[in-house]
Amino acid sequence: MFTNNFTNLLKIDFPIIQAPMAGGITTSKFVAAVCNNGALGMIGAGYISPIQLREQIREVKELTSNSFGVNLFVPGEFEISENKIEIANRLLNRYREQLNIQEEKVTLPSVEDGFQSYMQQIQVVIEEKVPICSFTFGVPTADVMRKFKQHNVTTIGTATTVAEAISIEKLGMDAVVVQGSEAGGHRGNFIGDHEESLIGLMTLIPQVADIVNIPVIAAGGIMDGRGLMASLCSGAKAVQMGTAFLTCEESGAHPLHKEAIMHSKDGDTTLTRTFSGKWARGINNKFIMEMGEYEDTIPNFPIQNALTQSIRKASAHQNNKEYMSLWAGQNAKLARVETVEQLVQRVMNEARKVNG
Amino acid sequence: MFTNNFTNLLKIDFPIIQAPMAGGITTSKFVAAVCNNGALGMIGAGYISPIQLREQIREVKELTSNSFGVNLFVPGEFEISENKIEIANRLLNRYREQLNIQEEKVTLPSVEDGFQSYMQQIQVVIEEKVPICSFTFGVPTADVMRKFKQHNVTTIGTATTVAEAISIEKLGMDAVVVQGSEAGGHRGNFIGDHEESLIGLMTLIPQVADIVNIPVIAAGGIMDGRGLMASLCSGAKAVQMGTAFLTCEESGAHPLHKEAIMHSKDGDTTLTRTFSGKWARGINNKFIMEMGEYEDTIPNFPIQNALTQSIRKASAHQNNKEYMSLWAGQNAKLARVETVEQLVQRVMNEARKVNG
Numbered sequence: 118m119f120t121n122n123f124t125n126l127l128k129i130d131f132p133i134i135q136a137p138m139a140g141g142i143t144t145s146k147f148v149a150a151v152c153n154n155g156a157l158g159m160i161g162a163g164y165i166s167p168i169q170l171r172e173q174i175r176e177v178k179e180l181t182s183n184s185f186g187v188n189l190f191v192p193g194e195f196e197i198s199e200n201k202i203e204i205a206n207r208l209l210n211r212y213r214e215q216l217n218i219q220e221e222k223v224t225l226p227s228v229e230d231g232f233q234s235y236m237q238q239i240q241v242v243i244e245e246k247v248p249i250c251s252f253t254f255g256v257p258t259a260d261v262m263r264k265f266k267q268h269n270v271t272t273i274g275t276a277t278t279v280a281e282a283i284s285i286e287k288l289g290m291d292a293v294v295v296q297g298s299e300a301g302g303h304r305g306n307f308i309g310d311h312e313e314s315l316i317g318l319m320t321l322i323p324q325v326a327d328i329v330n331i332p333v334i335a336a337g338g339i340m341d342g343r344g345l346m347a348s349l350c351s352g353a354k355a356v357q358m359g360t361a362f363l364t365c366e367e368s369g370a371h372p373l374h375k376e377a378i379m380h381s382k383d384g385d386t387t388l389t390r391t392f393s394g395k396w397a398r399g400i401n402n403k404f405i406m407e408m409g410e411y412e413d414t415i416p417n418f419p420i421q422n423a424l425t426q427s428i429r430k431a432s433a434h435q436n437n438k439e440y441m442s443l444w445a446g447q448n449a450k451l452a453r454v455e456t457v458e459q460l461v462q463r464v465m466n467e468a469r470k471v472n473g
Numbered sequence: 474m475f476t477n478n479f480t481n482l483l484k485i486d487f488p489i490i491q492a493p494m495a496g497g498i499t500t501s502k503f504v505a506a507v508c509n510n511g512a513l514g515m516i517g518a519g520y521i522s523p524i525q526l527r528e529q530i531r532e533v534k535e536l537t538s539n540s541f542g543v544n545l546f547v548p549g550e551f552e553i554s555e556n557k558i559e560i561a562n563r564l565l566n567r568y569r570e571q572l573n574i575q576e577e578k579v580t581l582p583s584v585e586d587g588f589q590s591y592m593q594q595i596q597v598v599i600e601e602k603v604p605i606c607s608f609t610f611g612v613p614t615a616d617v618m619r620k621f622k623q624h625n626v627t628t629i630g631t632a633t634t635v636a637e638a639i640s641i642e643k644l645g646m647d648a649v650v651v652q653g654s655e656a657g658g659h660r661g662n663f664i665g666d667h668e669e670s671l672i673g674l675m676t677l678i679p680q681v682a683d684i685v686n687i688p689v690i691a692a693g694g695i696m697d698g699r700g701l702m703a704s705l706c707s708g709a710k711a712v713q714m715g716t717a718f719l720t721c722e723e724s725g726a727h728p729l730h731k732e733a734i735m736h737s738k739d740g741d742t743t744l745t746r747t748f749s750g751k752w753a754r755g756i757n758n759k760f761i762m763e764m765g766e767y768e769d770t771i772p773n774f775p776i777q778n779a780l781t782q783s784i785r786k787a788s789a790h791q792n793n794k795e796y797m798s799l800w801a802g803q804n805a806k807l808a809r810v811e812t813v814e815q816l817v818q819r820v821m822n823e824a825r826k827v828n829g
Binding site for chain 1: 474564634635636638653654655669671673674675676679680683693694695696697700702703704706707708739743789802803804806807827829
């Protein structure tokens with residue numbers, strides 16, 4: 118039940134992947150701890166430079182000889198609307214003042230820089246012989262896919278709908294993560310609109326498993342052996358867990374982020390564009406509630422992300438959780454503080470028990 | 474795995490409940506077919522009069538000697554805003570004209586009539602010795618609960634959040650249906666707002682099962698043995714299936730409704746208030762798309778429901794699916810046309826296979 122061709126391909130003991138949470142959570146120590154405990158550790162490389170990525174890959178390799186992976190954000194085209202930026206800045210200035218952020222000009226991302234950095238990250242993954250690479254917010258080009266195949270990199274796409282899963286299989290990727298509406302952090306949708314992509318995991322797994330031939334990895338709200346078993350019964354070959362790993366002792370998440378998850382209640386999480394310009398699920402706070410009123414005027418990703426960066430940073434620095442992005446899935450209330458080893462062992466023991 | 478104290482209490486062979494879909498779908502023949510095949514048939518009594526309910530209960534009893542149930546809508550207070558009704562009527566008149574509906578004054582529901590009819594329905598359920606009664610849109614009063622207990626009626630509440638499930642257990646009900654965000658038809662939320670109640674089923678089951686001691690029934694997008702097994706693994710004692718039963722040969726759903734479900738694609742369903750004033754999930758059509766632009770101005774349930782009744786009826790009569798409420802869950806694309814017997818047997822066979 119728990120090992121299959123896919124876990125063999127990934128060279129892992131258990132069908133558990135640690136979600137590649139970007140933004141400092143997936144430290145080398147944390148990723149290596151996951152790998153050393155029979156699950157798949159993933160570096161969330163979305164916001165780091167190619168140079169930083171190379172350093173981290175080398176660090177992870179020193180800490181584990183097991184298989185691990187890297188996740189990349191696929192950059193897209195985006196418009197820079199001076200008008201929207203001005204409105205956003207006007208709204209954000211009160212937070213900058215409140216948090217005593219020294220006014221400095223925000224460096225806006227450019228489409229060209231985004232693509233260049235992404236292509237360099239890909240080069241790093243290949244040069245450093247990373248065995249597994251997953252993608253969010255889109256799919257690589259056919260050219261890039263050919264490169265990965267040449268170098269025997271196992272590739273994994275992220276889908277929120279059946280249509281996205283089909284496009285991932287067509288490209289020749291080796292597996293697909295299906296992200297249910299329950300999932301914490303950014304929505305991975307890249308075809309159609311956001312609303313269409315809010316499909317519950319128990320619905321998304323069988324729909325995708327019926328259509329594609331590549332292995333399906335279930336993601337969204339999975340916190341324990343029950344979630345693992347439910348996913349496998351629904352047609353998944355493995356699960357990807359984010360929030361459950363985030364509160365582990367080894368994770369690099371900010372203590373306030375962990376604390377917010379541990380104290381979260383039913384209904385605490387919400388979908389918001391306020392932090393990054395892209396829909397993401399997190400624990401409700403002042404920033405989400407106040408800025409949420411202007412959801413329609415907020416610039417798209419990655420512009421809004423750049424505009425709010427200093428606010429999120431200062432808020433974390435000042436131990437104020439009201440202006441931080443506290444990403445979490447809908448099952449946050451089931452989170453525990455434990456070591457990675459304890460988490461993996463617990464999930465597997467629970468799953469064996471459910472399995473009878 | 475498939476029978477337990479709860480299936481024994483309900484006196485059913487399989488842990489499957491047919492969702493009490495209101496509006497003509499749950500004909501006596503259909504409900505009895507479900508009961509005669511080892512699952513629990515439910516009369517959706519939300520929109521029928523106490524007299525009609527008594528007739529139907531007697532019909533079902535003639536067709537089956539097995540256990541069956543009735544579902545009641547718990548009426549709530551609502552405001553009648555002349556202004557909102559006028560705006561709604563202005564928007565709806567173009568559809569009335571298009572469908573050649575003779576202008577007649579719509580009889581608006583009143584809070585008093587709603588409560589009176591509900592109390593009479595309860596009296597019918599008790600007098601006719603219906604063994605099981607479930608509730609949607611709220612919970613009965615403590616007084617009503619005492620009555621049910623005296624007459625040994627098994628009571629089941631419907632929850633969309635942990636808080637709602639707790640309130641159902643506190644009232645002394647025997648079980649709770651947890652309705653995931655995937656579910657077709659009306660959202661059953663009755664505490665807090667609609668957004669909070671959109672919790673994916675795989676998240677909602679374990680959260681509720683951890684907190685309440687009464688049996689949890691999983692609902693939302695369950696179409697086959699995989700969904701049944703995933704629900705049981707997650708902590709449910711049974712499942713409630715709507716869309717899967719709706720397309721059965723015996724169901725009283727309009728042929729166009731069945732056809733729309735059979736032809737539905739990924740992303741076809743949407744949440745809308747346009748038909749009834751209460752959020753519900755159905756297959757997208759012209760009415761939802763056009764009226765959706767005025768979502769904020771639409772009167773609350775049951776006012777909007779009364780205002781759109783003639784439109785839905787005429788649309789069905791004229792074989793035009795664009796102005797009918799085509800309720801369906803997110804897994805609609807997995808629906809099949811088969812008999813109730815075939816559906817129940819298939820689900821159980823699939824579940825046994827998944828279970829190994």
